[in-house]
Amino acid sequence: MNEYKPTIGLEIHIQLDTKTKLFCGCSSQFGEKPNTHICPVCLGLPGALPVLNEKAVEYGIKLGLTLNMKINKESTFYRKNYFYPDLPKGYQITQYTIPIASEGFLEIKTEKGKRKISIQRGHIEEDSGKSIHTGDITESTYSYIDFNRSGVPLMEIVTYPDIETAEEAYHFLVLLRKTVRYLGVSSGDMEKGALRCDVNVSLSKSNTMGTKVEIKNLNSFRSIRKALEYEIKRQTEMLKNGEKTIHETRHFDEKTGATKPMRTKEELNDYRYFPEPDLPPLLLNETFIEDIKNSLPELPVQKEERFIRQYSLSDAYAYEIASSIELADYFESIAKATGKPKEVANFLMGSIMKFLNETEKTISEIDFDEKKFIEFLSLLEKGIISKGIAKEVIVESLKTGKSPKKIVEDKGLIQITDENKIEEIVQQVLKENPEAVSRYLAGKTQVLGFLAGQVMKKTKGKANPQIANKLLTEALNKIKQ
Numbered sequence: 417m418n419e420y421k422p423t424i425g426l427e428i429h430i431q432l433d434t435k436t437k438l439f440c441g442c443s444s445q446f447g448e449k450p451n452t453h454i455c456p457v458c459l460g461l462p463g464a465l466p467v468l469n470e471k472a473v474e475y476g477i478k479l480g481l482t483l484n485m486k487i488n489k490e491s492t493f494y495r496k497n498y499f500y501p502d503l504p505k506g507y508q509i510t511q512y513t514i515p516i517a518s519e520g521f522l523e524i525k526t527e528k529g530k531r532k533i534s535i536q537r538g539h540i541e542e543d544s545g546k547s548i549h550t551g552d553i554t555e556s557t558y559s560y561i562d563f564n565r566s567g568v569p570l571m572e573i574v575t576y577p578d579i580e581t582a583e584e585a586y587h588f589l590v591l592l593r594k595t596v597r598y599l600g601v602s603s604g605d606m607e608k609g610a611l612r613c614d615v616n617v618s619l620s621k622s623n624t625m626g627t628k629v630e631i632k633n634l635n636s637f638r639s640i641r642k643a644l645e646y647e648i649k650r651q652t653e654m655l656k657n658g659e660k661t662i663h664e665t666r667h668f669d670e671k672t673g674a675t676k677p678m679r680t681k682e683e684l685n686d687y688r689y690f691p692e693p694d695l696p697p698l699l700l701n702e703t704f705i706e707d708i709k710n711s712l713p714e715l716p717v718q719k720e721e722r723f724i725r726q727y728s729l730s731d732a733y734a735y736e737i738a739s740s741i742e743l744a745d746y747f748e749s750i751a752k753a754t755g756k757p758k759e760v761a762n763f764l765m766g767s768i769m770k771f772l773n774e775t776e777k778t779i780s781e782i783d784f785d786e787k788k789f790i791e792f793l794s795l796l797e798k799g800i801i802s803k804g805i806a807k808e809v810i811v812e813s814l815k816t817g818k819s820p821k822k823i824v825e826d827k828g829l830i831q832i833t834d835e836n837k838i839e840e841i842v843q844q845v846l847k848e849n850p851e852a853v854s855r856y857l858a859g860k861t862q863v864l865g866f867l868a869g870q871v872m873k874k875t876k877g878k879a880n881p882q883i884a885n886k887l888l889t890e891a892l893n894k895i896k897q
């Protein structure tokens with residue numbers, strides 16, 4: 417038992433997926449040639465004036481409402497002053513005293529059950545440019561700055577220190593990412609920097625909070641979980657040995673799985689915040705907020721629960737399928753078209769997912785539509801193909817784009833239901849496996865499975881398994897007599 421209770425808080429920056437930046441008309445597209453999406457506003461040139469992007473506001477409200485937050489009808493922008501080369505204005509425009517959204521929660525589900533994680537605030541702000549450091553310390557080192565990212569809209573979500581385990585933090589982030597993708601407000605891709613997360617953790621025996629340690633450089637949810645686990649262990653050991661933990665920022669090393677102290681650019685947390693004089697307060701009217709509220713889609717957890725109710729899916733399948741909106745939409749359209757949700761879920765979670773994982777494709781990149789699925793299920797139902805062959809047909813269709821029927825015809829995969837043909841093969845198998853036959857006759861009836869397998873092997877999986885089993889049993893019983 418760990419007598420020290422961890423307290424974890426998260427600060428998440430979510431890039432809002434608007435076409436243009438927060439205060440200018442430059443494209444916010446990721447991955448373009450450096451410094452091609454820039455203008456006087458996002459370069460911070462003197463005299464340039466910011467104009468707020470309405471779409472970013474709408475997305476911020478969407479996310480705020482979904483996280484059960486109060487949307488503030490009047491919020492304000494501030495200047496957060498600090499010096500860094502990728503921040504040409506010398507300040508970041510952000511929200512401070514009154515953010516666009518405050519006081520909410522996200523309910524997560526872990527192995528231990530459901531828990532509401534409280535959220536303190538959600539504010540809109542602009543991103544900085546990106547510094548790229550190259551070279552080696554022994555040779556000349558260069559730093560480059562790409563301002564394409566400068567001014568891209570972000571929503572920063574700050575939780576209360578409400579999270580008690582690394583696992584809860586992980587579940588919170590997974591659900592948050594799913595949620596922003598469902599809403600269509602962000603790609604949530606960590607590798608593209610569209611979702612960035614800083615964590616802070618402290619340990620305490622009592623209700624008074626311990627000393628807070630911040631961890632940065634977390635590139636994946638897995639790293640976050642590992643960094644937290646490491647940090648909880650490190651701090652527990654220190655406290656147990658009577659040592660004191662210090663307030664510091666630590667860096668997570670992916671390779672060693674350890675956290676190390678780091679120097680930060682923000683040693684002094686004095687940002688000299690002051691109201692942004694170039695932007696009026698952000699005033700929202702009730703109708704604007706109501707309209708957004710009414711446009712909110714079904715959310716991941718709701719969808720999952722509905723799939724269980726409506727299509728009798730297992731908890732695990734419903735969770736997996738609802739984990740991505742594309743997968744969920746695909747499932748639902750095919751389930752409706754075929755009227756066979758359970759079969760669709762089985763093949764989707766089986767052969768199709770396996771194919772997607774192997775080829776690193778997404779569901780929207782494959783061509784196995786309603787028409788093909790209906791045709792495929794009908795081949796199976798009519799007994800034209802066996803269950804074993806069905807997997808092969810699906811994979812072949814995914815690979816080539818050919819229709820299931822065409823594949824069955826071209827490759828001669830039609831199930832053999834002709835009893836005479838199967839009988840012939842049964843006799844061959846019995847002849848070739850005298851030892852197995854005598855074991856069966858001696859009462860080891862489980863040998864039947866092996867013999868049936870031989871029949872399937874000889875027919876390349878095409879024999880109808882029920883008929884094969886029936887004929888095998890009949891033949892063996894005959895020998896017995």
Ligand code: ZN
Pocket residue numbers: 437440441442453454455456457458459567
């Ligand atoms: Zn610009």
Ligand code: MN
Pocket residue numbers: 429541572
């Ligand atoms: Mn921020």
